[in-house]
Amino acid sequence: MTATDAQVEILMREREKGRTQQQAAAKANLRDRKTVAKYEALGKLPSQLKEPRTYRTRPDAFSEDWPEVEEMLRQAPELEAKALLEWLCEQYPERYQSNQLRTFQRRVQVWRGLNVPQTVILPQIRQAGQMLQLDGTWLTELGVTIAGQPLKHLLIHCVLPYSNWEWGRIAQSESLAAVQLGLQSSLVKLGHVPEWVQTDNSSAATRRLGIAEEGAATTFEEKRGYTLGYLQLLEHYRLKPAATHTDSPNENGDIEAANGALKRSLGQHLLLRGSRNFENLETYERFLFTVMDKRNALRRDRLAEEAAVMRPLTATPLATNSMHKVRVSNSGLIRVQRKSYSVPTSLIGRQVTVQAREWTLAVYYGGQLVETLPRLVGAKTYRVNYRHVIDSLLRKPGGFRDYRYREDLFPTLVFRRAWERLNEWLSPRRADIVYLRILNLAAKTMESEVACALELLLESGHSWDDNDVAQLVQPETPAMPQVAQETVSLQLYDQLLGQRKGHVYA
Numbered sequence: 001m002t003a004t005d006a007q008v009e010i011l012m013r014e015r016e017k018g019r020t021q022q023q024a025a026a027k028a029n030l031r032d033r034k035t036v037a038k039y040e041a042l043g044k045l046p047s048q049l050k051e052p053r054t055y056r057t058r059p060d061a062f063s064e065d066w067p068e069v070e071e072m073l074r075q076a077p078e079l080e081a082k083a084l085l086e087w088l089c090e091q092y093p094e095r096y097q098s099n100q101l102r103t104f105q106r107r108v109q110v111w112r113g114l115n116v117p118q119t120v121i122l123p124q125i126r127q128a129g130q131m132l133q134l135d136g137t138w139l140t141e142l143g144v145t146i147a148g149q150p151l152k153h154l155l156i157h158c159v160l161p162y163s164n165w166e167w168g169r170i171a172q173s174e175s176l177a178a179v180q181l182g183l184q185s186s187l188v189k190l191g192h193v194p195e196w197v198q199t200d201n202s203s204a205a206t207r208r209l210g211i212a213e214e215g216a217a218t219t220f221e222e223k224r225g226y227t228l229g230y231l232q233l234l235e236h237y238r239l240k241p242a243a244t245h246t247d248s249p250n251e252n253g254d255i256e257a258a259n260g261a262l263k264r265s266l267g268q269h270l271l272l273r274g275s276r277n278f279e280n281l282e283t284y285e286r287f288l289f290t291v292m293d294k295r296n297a298l299r300r301d302r303l304a305e306e307a308a309v310m311r312p313l314t315a316t317p318l319a320t321n322s323m324h325k326v327r328v329s330n331s332g333l334i335r336v337q338r339k340s341y342s343v344p345t346s347l348i349g350r351q352v353t354v355q356a357r358e359w360t361l362a363v364y365y366g367g368q369l370v371e372t373l374p375r376l377v378g379a380k381t382y383r384v385n386y387r388h389v390i391d392s393l394l395r396k397p398g399g400f401r402d403y404r405y406r407e408d409l410f411p412t413l414v415f416r417r418a419w420e421r422l423n424e425w426l427s428p429r430r431a432d433i434v435y436l437r438i439l440n441l442a443a444k445t446m447e448s449e450v451a452c453a454l455e456l457l458l459e460s461g462h463s464w465d466d467n468d469v470a471q472l473v474q475p476e477t478p479a480m481p482q483v484a485q486e487t488v489s490l491q492l493y494d495q496l497l498g499q500r501k502g503h504v505y506a
Helices: 006-014 019-025 031-043 068-074 081-091 100-115 174-190 227-236 249-273 283-311 386-395 413-425 426-445 449-462 466-473 490-506
Strands: 131-138 154-159 166-171 196-199 206-213 214-226 241-242 322-327 333-336 341-344 353-357 361-363 369-374
Touching: 006 019, 006 031, 019 031, 068 081, 068 100, 081 100, 081 166, 081 413, 081 490, 131 249, 131 341, 154 174, 154 249, 166 283, 206 353, 214 227, 214 241, 214 466, 227 369, 249 283, 322 333, 333 353, 386 426, 413 426, 426 466
Parallel strands: 131 196, 196 241
Antiparallel strands: 131 154, 154 166, 206 214, 322 353, 333 341, 353 361, 361 369
């Protein structure tokens, strides 16, 4: 009878206690004492008796053409098993079928394990206070919303590999300004400065250098150098830069692991909180700080070892906001950091001061804040607020249809659907005028109320225009009833005052 290692260990213990073979077999749930005698004689566990199988249980379906496949793998080890099997099926359709994929994948996997060397990960011994690792990790997957709107964001995450102390700030892109914000906030929170800062090859910290190889003028080797702004930031804090090699993210393994651990912790705290919606960005970031503080409380002892060998922070933080002086174009646009934004048309031709922050742009004129705009990131290069241009469009409705920034004049999908429906019913010019009047109504009242009115009218299936929308948004108010005004006699007050005086004198 076949026995497991656990059963044999039980019967051996029972025999050591002086039990008979029959009693030991019963204790180990074995039906025959002969099994006890067998393993007593061998003195080994069942797992120690197994020999690796060196024979096949079925014929090798690929033996005939395997040498050819093996040669192809030697020439191009990156070839995938699926592509190779498809090639075999094309060359030898009478011998191979697509349902042999799993068997073929196992065969190719064994060949790679025996023939393709890989680069091992070399765990490092971390020295206290020597290095801080910095990385940007996306947190959008947490499903956080701000005032009900999804928040696409990342965390500029800083970690001390020795103690695993961490800190960070949220941003909407891994820009140099965001890296500066995250690094400075971490150093201020830490109160000390390590010797090195290690990053990956992000464009905020490094840039590609095309350097010609010696003797080959047309061949270029990709190398990375540090950006000037990043070097100036590190020089301010007397930090030394370090970066991972290209295509080697495992060299930043400590912070990569910390990224995953922090995301899991944030997910759990959001579940405990019972809601993923926050009133504003400040409230959300305070929530992040609370979670990181709790995690850092468990690392105080090792952090104290690091603080003992790090330099105290003496440098004052650099300004994280950049200032720009730009002139408003005739189109009512300003251009900041290669992005275009609309501003009130009263500023056309005037020079304004723009303070570029991580999430917003603050526009000042004459020392007064006149507009706060969301800062653009990514591929989109412009943002036009329809409230800024609606008056001009109403004066020149013919410019709407071919307006370069027309897409921004549809605040939500229902506005676009409304314009398309008007195009079906009316002439192009008339459709544009009616839509612009609807857009003007949204600018002068509540956009959400106009959107609800458009939803109702679109669902009705009947034709409508801007007057119908206005009737739903601003229904006629009932006339106020006329109240008769009576003349008040002041003699009554004189009589009351006279009575009061008489009472006092009495």
